[in-house]
Amino acid sequence: MADTVKNAARTLDQPQPWAELGLKEDEYLRIRDILGRRPTAAELAMYSVMWSEHCSYKSSKVHLRKFGELTQETPVGKMLAGIGENAGVIDVGQGYAVTFKVESHNHPSYVEPYQGAATGVGGIVRDILAMGARPVAVLDPLRFGPLDAPDTARVLPGVVAGVGGYGNCLGLPNVGGEVVFDPSYAGNPLVNALCVGVLRHEDLHLAKATGAGNLVILYGAATGGDGIGGVSVLASETFDAASDGSASGLGGPAKRPSVQVGDPFMEKLLIECTLEIFAARIVSGIQDLGGAGLSCATSELASAGDGGMHVNLDQVPLRDSTLSPEEILMSESQERMMAVVEPEHVEQFLRICAKWDVLATVIGEVTDGDRLTIDWHGETVVDVPPRTVAHDGPVYQRPYARPARQDRIQADGVDVLPRPVGGEELAATVLRLVASPNLCDKSWVTDQYDRYVRGNSVLAQPEDAGMLRIDPDTGLGVAVSTDGNGRFAYLDPYAGAQLSLAEAYRNVAVSGAQPVAITDCLNFGSPEDPDVMWQFSETVEGLVGGCRELGIPVTGGNVSFYNQTGETAILPTPVVGVLGVIDDVSHRTSVGFRRAGEEVFLLGDTRDELAGSVWADVVHAHLGGRPPVLDLDHERRLAELLVRGAGRGLFSSAHDLADGGLIQALVEASLRHGVGVRVDLGVADPFVALFSESTGRVVVSLPADRVPELIELAEAARVPVRRLGVTGDDVLEVEGQFTLPLSEIRAAWQAPIPAAMAAAGH
Amino acid sequence: MAPRIGVVTFPGSLDDHDALRAVGLCGAEPVSLWHGSDSVAGVDAVILPGGFSYGDYLRCGAIAAFAPVMTEVIAAAEAGMPVLGICNGFQVLCEAQLLPGALIRNERQTFVCRDQRLRVASVDTAWTSALTLGQEITLVLKNGEGRYVADADTLDRLEGEGRVVFRYLDNPNGSLSDIAGVCNRRGNVVGLMPHPEHNVEALTSPSLDGRALFESVLDFLTARV
Known part of the structure; x- marks a missing residue:
C-alpha cells in the first residue's frame, strides 16, 4: 500500500x-x-x-558560484553551455563544438571496484551524450593507496578492468588520465572519469x-x-x-x-x-x-x-x-x-x-x-x-578556517633532508625514483584500455595530452590533459590548485594545442571539517584566480566530499582537465626523442624547489615546506611559444617537466623510442637541476639547424631557454656525473606495477 | 568502377567506422551493411569488424553468427566471395564455422591493447597476396579474448594445408602455435585478431602495414573482373 x-x-x-x-x-x-x-x-x-x-x-555551492564570475568565453570562441548543464560546451570553430566534463565515482569504486569504475565511465558518457554530442574519448585519473598495500591489490585491478571493460565495449578510446599512489587514498581510492564529446553547433540539446x-x-x-x-x-x-x-x-x-x-x-x-x-x-x-x-x-x-x-x-x-x-x-x-x-x-x-x-x-x-x-x-x-x-535544496555556509597545523607543515621544509652527492649517488637516486610507484611505467594499467578505436587518436598516454582528430578533412582537433597534485595541495591548497591547473594547461600546450577551457573534479574530505572546508575554499579561489589570469573559463565539473577514512581525510585533490584546440592535428608534438643528433633545450627556470617532490616522498617519506612558486604569466607565454613552434613544425619532441623533475622528463623522452640523450648541466647544482620540481618548464628537441628559430621564439616570449645537450645512443648521460644504459633504466621503470600485481596473483 | 566492400554493423560493433574508412582510403568503395536487414548482393567483399557484438554475451561472436545478414555472408563465402573477420569478426567467423577453432580468454585474463609484431605465414589468400611470406609487420592488437585454440587434428590440418596466415612474435595471449590469423581452404575467408584497419594512416597508427590487406583484396577483385 x-x-x-x-x-x-x-x-x-x-x-x-x-x-x-x-x-x-x-x-x-x-x-x-x-x-x-x-x-x-x-x-x-x-x-x-x-x-x-x-x-x-x-556545501560547495557558495564557493562554486565564483566560477561563474569568470569569463564565459574561451580564447577561440563562445561557451555554448556552462556550469549547471549536464556538461559545458565550447565553440571550437568550423561549426564544431566540444563538450567535456570530469566526474568522480570514488566510494562505489571502493565498495565494488569493477562496477564502481565501470558505471563511473558510463555516467559521464551519458552526460556528454545528453548535450547532443557523440562521445569520442575518455580519460581516467585514478588514485590508489600504496602500491604494495594488500587492499590496493583488490581495488586497482578491479578499477582498471572496470574502466577498460566499460569504455572498451563502448568503442571509446581512452587517451589519458593519471595513476597516482598515496597512503591517504588507501581506504578511499579516487576514480575520476572525463569524457569528451563532439557536436555541430545546431545539435546542442x-x-x-x-x-x-x-x-x-x-x-x-x-x-x-x-x-x-x-x-x-x-x-x-x-x-x-x-x-x-x-x-x-x-x-x-x-x-x-x-x-x-x-x-x-x-x-x-x-x-x-x-x-x-x-x-x-x-x-x-x-x-x-x-x-x-x-x-x-x-x-x-x-x-x-x-x-x-x-x-x-x-x-x-x-x-x-x-x-x-x-x-x-x-x-x-x-x-x-x-x-x-x-x-x-x-x-x-x-x-x-x-x-x-x-x-x-x-x-x-x-x-x-x-x-x-x-x-x-x-x-x-x-x-x-x-x-x-x-534547485532549492539547502545551501550551507560551512565554517572553515586555516588549520593550526598549516604553519607547522610549511615550516617543515626540505633543507634538512640529506641529498645525494656525486655521480654514483645521483645515478642510484635516478634508478630508485624511476622505479617508484608514481614515476614508473603505467602500461600495466593503460594497456587494458583501447586507445585506437574510432581511428582519431592522434596522441594517447603516455603522451602528455591525449589528442583527437575532429575533422579528417581540415585536421581540426582537440587535446585534453588531466592533472592533480595532492601533495602540493596539502602544503598550500591555493597554490596546489593553481599548480595542477598550470600542469594540465602546459601538457596541452606541449602537444601543440591552444588551451581554451577547464573542467575540474574536486576530491576532498568531509565538508563538516573546517580544515577540509578551508582547503576546499582555497582550492576554488586558486582555480578562479588561475583561470582569470590565463583567460580561460571553467565549463563545469564535480565535487566529491567525504573522501576520508575515519577522521583522516585524503590529500586535498583537485583534478583539473584542460581542453585545447589545434587547427591541424598533423602539427602535434609528442614527448619522445625521435632521432639521434638533435639538440635538446630546457625552457623555463629551475630553482631549488623540492618540497612536496617525488624525491622527498620516495627517499625521505617527507611532506612539508612550500610548493614550487608559480608564475602564470610565464605559463601563458610558454604555452604561446609551444603552440607557435608546433605550428611551424619546429619541435621533434616536447615534454612537460612535472613529477620527478628534469631527470624524469629525460628518462621518459628517451625510453619512448629508445633514443638516449647526453646533457651538460653546466655550473648548476646537479641534484637541484635534475630533481627539482620547479614548474613552468619543458624539454624540447629539434634539428640543429632550427635552433636559431627556437631562440628567437623564446626571446619574443620572454621565456628562459638553455641548451642541455644532444640526443643519441642508448644511454642517458649527465656529463661529469653518470651514464646509465637505457636498458637498465627501462628494466627498473617497467618492473614495479607488474611485480606488485603478480605478487597479488593478477 | 572501384570494387564495393561491405562492412557489417552488428549491435555492439565498434570498429565498423574504422573499417569503412580503411576501405575508402585504400581505394575501394565502402558500403555499410546492417546486421538485421541488408543483403550482400551489392558488394564484392565483406568485412566483419571488431567490437563486442551483442555485448559478447553468451560467447564472443556466438549471437552475431546467427544474425540475418550472416546467412548471406556464409553463402557468399562458400561461393568464393572474400570475407575478412577482424577481432570480433574473427570470433564470428569461427562461431559461424567458416573458420576452424575458437578464441578464448587471454592467458593473462586481462584485456590487452598493444602494437603487436606479427609474421606473415601465408600469402596465398585473397587478403594477403600483397604481403611477402615471412614478412614481419606490426598491427594494433586489442582484445580480451584473443587466445586461439583448436584441437590437435585441426592444428595439424591448418599447418599442413598452409592455412595459418599470421603468427605472433612475442605471443601476447597464449594462442596455440602463436596463431594470430587463419583462413579457409579456399583462401577467400580470413580471420585475424589484430586490426589492419587501425594501421592505414600515419597520423593515428603505429604502422601502415594494414593497408596491404585491403590492397590485396583489391588486387584479387580487380584480377577477377
Whole structure:
C-alpha cells in the first residue's frame, strides 16, 4: 500500500525515516514547510537524494558560484553551455563544438571496484551524450593507496578492468588520465572519469521539459533495485567499509547493493540510438539518468522547463516487479535516458529505439502549471514544485578556517633532508625514483584500455595530452590533459590548485594545442571539517584566480566530499582537465626523442624547489615546506611559444617537466623510442637541476639547424631557454656525473606495477 | 568502377567506422551493411569488424553468427566471395564455422591493447597476396579474448594445408602455435585478431602495414573482373 499524498495530509504526525535517508532534521522540516504537510514516502525519497551533497552541492555551492564570475568565453570562441548543464560546451570553430566534463565515482569504486569504475565511465558518457554530442574519448585519473598495500591489490585491478571493460565495449578510446599512489587514498581510492564529446553547433540539446502536451519518454534499460541511495548514502557521507549494503531505510528487499551494475552493451546501443534520434531532430529536451535516477531527471527537466510534468510510475519498465514507488524513484539503474518529445514525433522516436533494440516507454507528459505530479496504482504519490526538489535544496555556509597545523607543515621544509652527492649517488637516486610507484611505467594499467578505436587518436598516454582528430578533412582537433597534485595541495591548497591547473594547461600546450577551457573534479574530505572546508575554499579561489589570469573559463565539473577514512581525510585533490584546440592535428608534438643528433633545450627556470617532490616522498617519506612558486604569466607565454613552434613544425619532441623533475622528463623522452640523450648541466647544482620540481618548464628537441628559430621564439616570449645537450645512443648521460644504459633504466621503470600485481596473483 | 566492400554493423560493433574508412582510403568503395536487414548482393567483399557484438554475451561472436545478414555472408563465402573477420569478426567467423577453432580468454585474463609484431605465414589468400611470406609487420592488437585454440587434428590440418596466415612474435595471449590469423581452404575467408584497419594512416597508427590487406583484396577483385 503506497503512501499517497492524500494519506500524507491525513497522517501529518507519522514518523518518517529522514535520518536514515541522509537528511538533517532542519532539512526535513523545510520539506514539510514547502509542502505544507509531511512528505509522502516517495516525496521524501526524492528530496533525500536530490538534497544530498552529491546532487545539491549544498556545501560547495557558495564557493562554486565564483566560477561563474569568470569569463564565459574561451580564447577561440563562445561557451555554448556552462556550469549547471549536464556538461559545458565550447565553440571550437568550423561549426564544431566540444563538450567535456570530469566526474568522480570514488566510494562505489571502493565498495565494488569493477562496477564502481565501470558505471563511473558510463555516467559521464551519458552526460556528454545528453548535450547532443557523440562521445569520442575518455580519460581516467585514478588514485590508489600504496602500491604494495594488500587492499590496493583488490581495488586497482578491479578499477582498471572496470574502466577498460566499460569504455572498451563502448568503442571509446581512452587517451589519458593519471595513476597516482598515496597512503591517504588507501581506504578511499579516487576514480575520476572525463569524457569528451563532439557536436555541430545546431545539435546542442538542453535538459528542459517545455510545451504542455509533449510526452515524456523513458528509454534504455529497465529499472531495477540497484544503486538505490547511491548519491545520498554512498557519495554524501563519511564512509566506512561496513556501509556496503543498502541503507535505503525504505523497508524494501534487504541489503540491495548501493553500487550500480553496468551493461556497456546497452549503453553502446543507447549512444547510437540517441545520436540517430538527435539527427532526426525530434527531441525537445533530454536528460540522462545518473545519480538520483528518475527523481533527478523528472525534477530537473520539469524545473528547467516552462510548465509542470505528470508521470505515471506504473509505466516504468521494471526488472523487479516488487519495487516500491520510492525505490523506483531512487534507483540508479544504469543506461537510461529521458526525452521530451512532441506528440507527432513519438512514433518515429519509438521506431528508432526499436531499430536499436532499445526499450522505450511513454511515462508521462509536460503539463500546464508548475507541479510535478507522479501517480502510482491510480493514486498521486508525489505532488511537489519541481524547483524545490532540483534547485532549492539547502545551501550551507560551512565554517572553515586555516588549520593550526598549516604553519607547522610549511615550516617543515626540505633543507634538512640529506641529498645525494656525486655521480654514483645521483645515478642510484635516478634508478630508485624511476622505479617508484608514481614515476614508473603505467602500461600495466593503460594497456587494458583501447586507445585506437574510432581511428582519431592522434596522441594517447603516455603522451602528455591525449589528442583527437575532429575533422579528417581540415585536421581540426582537440587535446585534453588531466592533472592533480595532492601533495602540493596539502602544503598550500591555493597554490596546489593553481599548480595542477598550470600542469594540465602546459601538457596541452606541449602537444601543440591552444588551451581554451577547464573542467575540474574536486576530491576532498568531509565538508563538516573546517580544515577540509578551508582547503576546499582555497582550492576554488586558486582555480578562479588561475583561470582569470590565463583567460580561460571553467565549463563545469564535480565535487566529491567525504573522501576520508575515519577522521583522516585524503590529500586535498583537485583534478583539473584542460581542453585545447589545434587547427591541424598533423602539427602535434609528442614527448619522445625521435632521432639521434638533435639538440635538446630546457625552457623555463629551475630553482631549488623540492618540497612536496617525488624525491622527498620516495627517499625521505617527507611532506612539508612550500610548493614550487608559480608564475602564470610565464605559463601563458610558454604555452604561446609551444603552440607557435608546433605550428611551424619546429619541435621533434616536447615534454612537460612535472613529477620527478628534469631527470624524469629525460628518462621518459628517451625510453619512448629508445633514443638516449647526453646533457651538460653546466655550473648548476646537479641534484637541484635534475630533481627539482620547479614548474613552468619543458624539454624540447629539434634539428640543429632550427635552433636559431627556437631562440628567437623564446626571446619574443620572454621565456628562459638553455641548451642541455644532444640526443643519441642508448644511454642517458649527465656529463661529469653518470651514464646509465637505457636498458637498465627501462628494466627498473617497467618492473614495479607488474611485480606488485603478480605478487597479488593478477 | 572501384570494387564495393561491405562492412557489417552488428549491435555492439565498434570498429565498423574504422573499417569503412580503411576501405575508402585504400581505394575501394565502402558500403555499410546492417546486421538485421541488408543483403550482400551489392558488394564484392565483406568485412566483419571488431567490437563486442551483442555485448559478447553468451560467447564472443556466438549471437552475431546467427544474425540475418550472416546467412548471406556464409553463402557468399562458400561461393568464393572474400570475407575478412577482424577481432570480433574473427570470433564470428569461427562461431559461424567458416573458420576452424575458437578464441578464448587471454592467458593473462586481462584485456590487452598493444602494437603487436606479427609474421606473415601465408600469402596465398585473397587478403594477403600483397604481403611477402615471412614478412614481419606490426598491427594494433586489442582484445580480451584473443587466445586461439583448436584441437590437435585441426592444428595439424591448418599447418599442413598452409592455412595459418599470421603468427605472433612475442605471443601476447597464449594462442596455440602463436596463431594470430587463419583462413579457409579456399583462401577467400580470413580471420585475424589484430586490426589492419587501425594501421592505414600515419597520423593515428603505429604502422601502415594494414593497408596491404585491403590492397590485396583489391588486387584479387580487380584480377577477377
